[in-house]
Amino acid sequence: MKGVVLFLAGMIGMAIPAMAEVFLFDALSGQAKRELTIYSTLDEGLAAPMITAFQAQNPDVAVRYEDLLTGAIRDRVREETDGAGATADFVFSSGMDLQMSLANDGYAQAVSPPAAQDWPDWAQWQDMAYALTFEPAVLVYHRPSFPDGAPQSRLALMDWLRAQSPAAGGAVGTYDITQSALGYLFLARDEERFADIWTLIRAMAKAGLEVFPTSQDIIDRVADGRLKLGYNILGSYAADQARQRPEIGLVLLKDYTVVVSRVAIVPRAARNPELGEAFLAFLMSREGQEVLARKLRLPAVSLEVSDGNSARMMQAILGPQLQPVGVSPGLLVYLDQAKRKRLLRRWAEETLGDR
Numbered sequence: 001m002k003g004v005v006l007f008l009a010g011m012i013g014m015a016i017p018a019m020a021e022v023f024l025f026d027a028l029s030g031q032a033k034r035e036l037t038i039y040s041t042l043d044e045g046l047a048a049p050m051i052t053a054f055q056a057q058n059p060d061v062a063v064r065y066e067d068l069l070t071g072a073i074r075d076r077v078r079e080e081t082d083g084a085g086a087t088a089d090f091v092f093s094s095g096m097d098l099q100m101s102l103a104n105d106g107y108a109q110a111v112s113p114p115a116a117q118d119w120p121d122w123a124q125w126q127d128m129a130y131a132l133t134f135e136p137a138v139l140v141y142h143r144p145s146f147p148d149g150a151p152q153s154r155l156a157l158m159d160w161l162r163a164q165s166p167a168a169g170g171a172v173g174t175y176d177i178t179q180s181a182l183g184y185l186f187l188a189r190d191e192e193r194f195a196d197i198w199t200l201i202r203a204m205a206k207a208g209l210e211v212f213p214t215s216q217d218i219i220d221r222v223a224d225g226r227l228k229l230g231y232n233i234l235g236s237y238a239a240d241q242a243r244q245r246p247e248i249g250l251v252l253l254k255d256y257t258v259v260v261s262r263v264a265i266v267p268r269a270a271r272n273p274e275l276g277e278a279f280l281a282f283l284m285s286r287e288g289q290e291v292l293a294r295k296l297r298l299p300a301v302s303l304e305v306s307d308g309n310s311a312r313m314m315q316a317i318l319g320p321q322l323q324p325v326g327v328s329p330g331l332l333v334y335l336d337q338a339k340r341k342r343l344l345r346r347w348a349e350e351t352l353g354d355r
Helices: 045-056 070-084 096-104 114-118 154-162 181-193 197-208 215-225 236-242 273-284 286-294 309-322 329-335 339-352
Strands: 001-007 020-025 034-040 061-067 090-093 128-131 135-142 172-175 209-212 227-232 249-253 257-260 263-265 322-324
Touching: 020 045, 020 209, 034 045, 034 070, 034 286, 045 061, 045 114, 045 286, 070 090, 070 096, 090 096, 090 236, 096 128, 096 181, 096 215, 096 263, 096 329, 128 257, 135 215, 135 236, 154 197, 172 181, 172 197, 172 215, 181 197, 181 227, 181 339, 197 209, 197 339, 209 215, 209 249, 215 227, 215 236, 215 249, 227 236, 236 249, 273 286, 329 339
Parallel strands: 034 061, 034 090, 172 209, 172 227, 257 322
Antiparallel strands: 001 020, 020 061, 090 263, 128 263, 135 227, 135 249, 135 257
């Protein structure tokens, strides 16, 4: 049986920086001997299959699942650890840089799941942080608006944007990088890899750029034609939507495709670290990776998984076009406040300057 409780910041005796939605998964045996606590950015509906699959192997384990935003997870683990208390046993987040900051600053503990020895080097750091998914950024497009196909590169996208009438609007949508940590990461990577990125952003603005905090906001508008394109959209969500909505098409841009991951750690102050490590070992196992790929629609990192929704298959087809963001201290540069202020200032200049 599963229950849900909403906890709000400011509750007596709880230092929670933001709203957390808490889901309780009873032990399958009906008699819980242990409880695994998870902090994650995955919606409960997506997370449920991986939890129930783990419980099938561990029927005496109950699970407390807390759905939080990326920044709230980082802040909560820090606060609970620094307060000499216990925190989650397992943390799984799409905020790669924030997860890396926890590991680098001593808030994670070293664990060695059996699959770690065969895990790709780019996807792990010092036995503390592990990338578990392989999710490209894609160009989402409204198929009826592109009978001859959508742009296949950033240069082709610029040409298309320049041909649009500014008065028409609704040309392209992307993340509002002031609200979306993922959107910020994608743009920061673009700035490193594409010399004309600000020319591209300026062309978007002139053609009719609209920005949103979430993938779903953009995908919904592309599906019904309010937007013709969505730029730098998380491919795992977009691909799942495209399977259900034939109006949506996807392009992995051929000049390069940034790939991000959801990163897992077992916190140093975990209440039940052995359960956190067991859950990590399950998600890194072939069965766990297949659950992620087939039931959650999150592409697998493990090279043991070779179906279409896996790093192995995508890399075999696309090769160096795919550029995964490595799990390393290099991610911390995206948390540098001076860099963030500069990038946000330039974003505002290019997207709002001519309006």
